[in-house]
Amino acid sequence: MERCSVEVSTRGYWQSHQCARKAVLTIEGKGYCKQHSPDRRAEECKRQQLDYAQERHFSDLKWQGEKFFEALLKISRGHNDPRQLALDALRNITGDKG
DSSP states (O other), X not given: OOBOOOEEESSTTTOEEEOOSBOOEEETXXXXXXXXXXXXXXXXXXXXXXXXXXXXXXXXXXXXXXXXXXXXXXXXXXXXXXXXXXXXXXXXXXXXXX
């Protein structure tokens, strides 16, 4: 079988060459190695999106934790309406207007 038909980068964005791996499957007349097969690339893209979503979620939680900490500090220092302060902190995080 022929070589993989995917162009891969060498150095920087301007230089590329054809993948040197042997094609193990053919889709619509183009050969693909295991690494560059469309199914593998779709799985990798999905995995990266999930990783990013999880990282973003933890980042958001960290930021939100700081907001809750600020609210707790105000309550501990004798804020007049701790219930309203807690509700405001929750509204800021959830985006609830009501």
